[in-house]
Amino acid sequence: MQALPILMIVVFFALLIFINRKQLGVSTFTEYATANRAIGTIGVTLAIFSTWYVGAMFTAWSGFAVGFGFIAFYVTPYAIFTIFTMYLCGPRTFIWGKKYGLDTQGDLCGFRYQSNAVRVIVGGLGVLWTIPWLLMEWATQGYIFEYASGGVLPAWLGMLIGVGVVLVYVSLGGMRTVITANIFQGAFMFIVGNLLMIYIVYKFFGGFGAGFDKILQQYPAMLTYPGPGWNPATPYWTSIVVSSSFGAFMWPWVYNKLFAADSIRSIKKSAIAAPLLGMIFWAIFVFCGSFLHLFELPRKNPQEAFLWISAQAGWLPLGLMATMIMAASVATVAGIVQAMSSAVSKDIAQVIKRDISDKTAIQVARWSVVGICALAIIGALASTGLLIFWALFTYQGIIMIFPVVVFGLFWKRANKYGALTGMIAGTALSMILTLANPPFLAAWGWTTGMYGLALAFLITWIFGFFKKPDAHVEKLWQDIEDAKKHRLAKA
Amino acid sequence: MSDKALTWLFCLAFGVNIALASFPGVFDWSNTIKPWVLGMPFAAFWQLLLSTLGIACFAVWYLVEDKRGSLEDDVPEAEG
Structure with missing residues (x-):
């Protein structure tokens, strides 16, 4: 029975390869990067859900739910x-x-602003800020593998197996295999994850009502902000909500699902379904995590809490929990590696050498997958604590892409000078404040990215008044009108 | 109502939603255990209520756009 959790993980990996066996092999770069824009509502919904909710939420991030509750x-x-x-x-x-x-x-930003510099910097920053997430997810896979085997199998072996699986199906199948796997992973995470957490709540705490009663009696601070043991001001809450709001959709591995969708209808249907799945999953996770605070071991080692309580319930719950975390992690990692390799090929290699053939572009992307996987596995052996710090910090950087994208899509006057200056100045301010850590940061409660974002917005906006929109921008806006006419003509 | 006005209306709705969920003042008001609603502390209920309303807003927006035909906007595929 002790081997059951590891066996379940191995079967899960084998299933991932099996369901993708007919999808391996792409003939064009667009197919690699966007699955030929053929993904429907279910694919987009579960791809966003499974990519966004990372495996580390049950390890590194459970510190928030188990340690501080609300x-x-x-x-x-x-x-x-x-x-x-x-x-x-x-x-x-x-x-x-x-x-x-x-x-x-x-590619989108570079085309809108007619600037290779914008294309390279947006693509490059997306890759750069993603690295800590990738490392942390692989560290999580190693940790899960080691824990599920009772310490018999080393973490590096788990990482190696995870890397091998991702390497095969991402490099050979690109976006289509990533999303096919995401549908399976997302459904597994939602159904098995929720049922398992509800089972834990009923088995160990007597249900949600009884769990709340116990928490209220012993640790009432867990039920409100900021939680026990610290006292950040309210703007800290506002900051993490607002900076995450602006940053979360700017991750290239989340944003690129828009290029893969088969229609505007599919994107918008997914916008209803994805947050509904996310809200249910996250609420159960927070409630279950808060109740785990009642036990001493999870309180002292919150990163171990979900695995530990599953192990207390038996080998099967531990196997399901480990497999579910692995599903969440592999889904995110595959999405990240596919987006990073696409960005390296399209936003960097094709800017350096313009006349690159489609076949070479796919080769560059595939070799990027190999390079990224090799570098990440070395980096993942670094301290997990450091990775959490960097992963949290990346939001203070990725949000600087928000003004570039939003102004670029909705304001004709936005130009490359404002986009570049705003993005660079905002990022620089955010980094400087983080390193200098002036006293007003703690006193006012706002995170450094909020100051950087305000500066980036201001600069991009001011620069917009220096130059009239050129013919290229007018044409893009005309395209939107033409798309409406196309609809009306069809009607 | 024009497409632009409709978009602004929903932008306002989502702006209010995030303000009610996170801005100092309103958030401080909601950050309390009592009253218990639907078996959970008020702070958690408030966040889940706003999220539910947000999802309902998406559904209404989608239905309005569907009725107006905006979801059928399309362009020919890129060549080459």
Whole structure:
């Protein structure tokens, strides 16, 4: 029975390869990057759900839910605003992406602003800020593998197996295999994850009502912000909600699902379904995590809490929990690696060498997958504590892409000078404040990214008044009108 | 109502939603255990209520756009 959890993980990996066996092999770069823009509502919904909710939420991030309780709810309001960004940006991204064959976020921004510098910097920053997430997810896979085997199998072996599986299906199948796997992973996470957490709540705490009663009696601070043991001001809550709201949809591995969608309708249907799945999953996770605070071991080692309580319930619950975390982690990692390799090929290699053939572009993307996987596994052996710090910090950087994308999509006057200056100045301010850590940061409670974002917005906006929109921008806006006429003509 | 006005209306709705969920003042008011609603502390209920309303807003927006035909906007595929 002790081998059951590891066996379940291995079977899960084998299933991933099996369901993708007919999808391996792509003939064009667009197919690799966007699955030929053929993904429907279920694919987009579960791809966003499974990519967004990372495996580390049950290890590194469970510190928030198990350690501090209610504060982990910051994810629910920001998820709504993030999906609002998706709903808003979806149509124009889809229309311009389809009409001009744009495949990545950097590609879209570079095309809109007619600037290779914007393309390289947006693509490059997306890759750069993603690295800590990738490392942390692989560290999580190693940790799960080691824990599920009772310490018999080393973490590096788990990482190696995870890397091998991702390497095969991402490099050979691109976006189509990533989303096919995401549908399976997302459904597994939602159904098995929720049932398992509800089972734990009823088995160990007597249900949600009884769990709340116990928490209220012993640790009432867990039920409100900020939770026991610390006292950040309210703007800290506002900051993490707002900066995550602006940043979360800017991750290239989330944004690129818009290029893969088959229609505006699919994108918008997904905008209803994805947050609904997310809200249910996250609420059960926070409640279950808060109740785990009642036990001493989870209180002292929150990163171990969900695995530990599953192990107390038996080998099967431990196997299901480990497999579910692995599903969440592999889904995110595959999405990240596919987006990073697409960005390296399209936003960097094709800028350096313009006349690159489609076949070479796919080769560059595939070799990027191998390179990224090799580098990440080395990095993942670094301290997990450091990775959490960097992963949290990346939101203070990724949000600087928000003004570039939103102004670019909705304001004709936005130009490359404002986009570049705003993005660079905002990022620099955010980094400087983080390093200098002036006293007003703690006193006022706002995170460094909020100051950087305000500066980036201001600069991009001011620069917009220095130059009239050129003919290229007017044409893009005309495309939106033409898309409406196309609809009316069809009607 | 024009497409632009409709978009602004929903932008306002989502702006209010995030303000009610996170801005100092309103958030401080909601950050309390009592009253218990639907078996959970008020702070958790408030966040879940706003999220539910947000999802309902998406559904209404989708239905309005569907009725107006906006979801059928399309362009020809890129060549080459």
